[in-house]
């Protein structure tokens with residue numbers, strides 16, 4: 001099977017004045033259809049920067065990104081805009097939805113943008129919103145929806161137009177625990193079912209129980225990639241996994257003492273082993 | 274797509290956008306009213322001269338084309354008539370008087386205009402007869418007096434003038450009614466030239482001039498296109514006169530240009546305020562929309578669609594506002610009582626409305642630029 005996403009030694013250096021920040025450093029990864037990946041790491045480790053590059057919103061300083069055999073670096077701005085609306089599904093941390101469009105219209109927007117808004121597609125949109133438990137909310141405006149409902153509409157919008165790659169930036173940041181689990185679970189189901197490649201940036205380790213792979217970033221580099229189910233589940237379970245790995249974790253703490261680490265209540269931003 | 278987004282947003286924020294439209298409607302009313310006032314006042318000032326059945330007007334030279342100062346002796350009439358190309362000449366005298374009413378009605382200030390029967394200067398009569406004699410106590414009155422004060426053909430009217438320090442009253446027979454012929458903001462009463470000379474206000478009684486003197490002479494040309502050449506010819510062949518066309522004549526009347534330019538300036542400023550208000554309005558709105566514009570761009574909406582959406586909204590809001598404003602203005606002018614110098618004529622109104630329609634897009638250019646500059650990265654909080 002061909003991977004949907006291939007990055008090769010992608011590097012992003014921000015230059016502000018004469019200050020250079022290496023936000024992403026030589027990141028290479030491959031993601032296959034039907035694979036849901038979590039991108040975790042401490043604040044400032046380069047997760048959002050990575051996501052922005054994958055969406056064609058930022059140009060990589062070095063390295064290549066290939067999605068569905070399009071090499072992003074070779075596309076013009078106009079082509080990248082088109083690429084985003086055709087190939088990428090996007091959910092954001094906040095202000096996801098267009099406030100003057102109803103739930104259904106927000107989902108249909110993706111179809112309209114791609115000029116594929118047929119009656120059939122509309123039915124698909126309604127079906128998808130139904131899957132996400134929003135059948136009775138189709139004609140509500142975003143302000144009439146709860147945070148979790150809004151996030152679910154955003155998920156529908158990110159999937160409706162048959163994208164290859166779905167990018168989710170902290171989809172659970174504004175949600176309480178229970179809703180967060182619900183949202184990520186259904187997100188994961190849909191990604192697997194529809195055979196998309198999904199990447200979710202998250203601070204909440206517990207959400208990793210729904211993914212196939214966890215990519216830990218530290219200081220712009222991939223610190224570790226966890227493929228093993230048991231290891232992922234342990235990570236998601238929080239404290240227990242951490243306790244078993246104190247020594248190694250200590251090293252990381254030393255290495256990264258200037259970065260914020262949170263360990264309590266199963267929330268971990270940062271690296272584990 | 275742009276239309277879809279623009280109309281959805283307007284529809285879901287009806288109240289706010291309607292408020293925008295109302296502001297534009299008010300600006301429209303203001304601008305149209307100033308335009309109507311400028312036209313109405315100009316009309317009240319120049320109506321008689323503008324409608325004059327003559328191409329050229331002969332003033333005394335060096336009086337800066339002031340009809341009240343100008344004195345042209347009637348002895349010049351024959352000289353003028355002999356110049357080839359001159360079809361006819363008529364003497365005109367201007368003065369003011371008041372029209373008295375027997376009942377409680379207030380007296381009405383009028384322009385008392387002396388004209389020669391059948392000569393240029395005498396307006397056409399729409400009901401009744403024209404003035405026939407050169408010295409009878411007959412009058413043709415302005416249609417405005419007829420309709421507003423209920424004066425009819427066959428009525429007798431009383432005119433008051435002041436001679437020295439005394440009020441003098443004269444009775445005139447109304448023989449005919451002409452259309453609107455205001456002169457210097459007053460409706461007109463036309464009397465035979467010699468009668469005018471007798472009853473017009475004077476500093477003292479019976480100065481007994483042997484020669485009749487008019488204020489100006491109206492010259493009708495055989496060939497109306499020869500304006501410039503004929504004016505020069507007359508000036509060279511008749512001594513002590515200045516000859517101009519009708520437009521130059523009324524534009525030189527006291528205060529005319531000053532008044533028109535004041536009103537035009539006001540109109541210009543109101544339009545400018547309109548542009549700034551609408552510009553500010555949409556600019557604030559666009560600033561508030563930066564996050565959602567960021568999301569739109571991040572999910573792949575082209576810049577063109579984003580720009581068109583903003584422009585379309587501005588155009589829609591402007592059209593609705595200008596329409597509401599124009600209709601209100603027309604209704605208002607219809608509801609206003611007569612006598613108020615408000616006039617909306619086709620051309621000026623259309624031009625003004627067209628200019629008003631431009632203020633939205635002009636004011637909105639800044640917002641379009643703002644919307645274009647929003648980075649899709651803002652959706653990711655970057």
Ligand SMILES: Nc1ncnc2c1ncn2[C@@H]1O[C@H](COP(=O)(O)OP(=O)(O)OP(=O)(O)O)[C@@H](O)[C@H]1O
Nearest residue numbers: 014015016021023042043044045046047048049050
């Ligand atoms: N526009 C920018 N200009 C300069 N430096 C930037 C810019 N955006 C991000 N950075 C820097 O790049 C590094 C990575 O930032 P990024 O936002 O990708 O981290 P993150 O992993 O998403 O963090 P968080 O978890 O807090 O969202 C940080 O050191 C940040 O300060």
Ligand SMILES: [Mg+2]
Nearest residue numbers: 047048049201
């Ligand atoms: Mg981030």
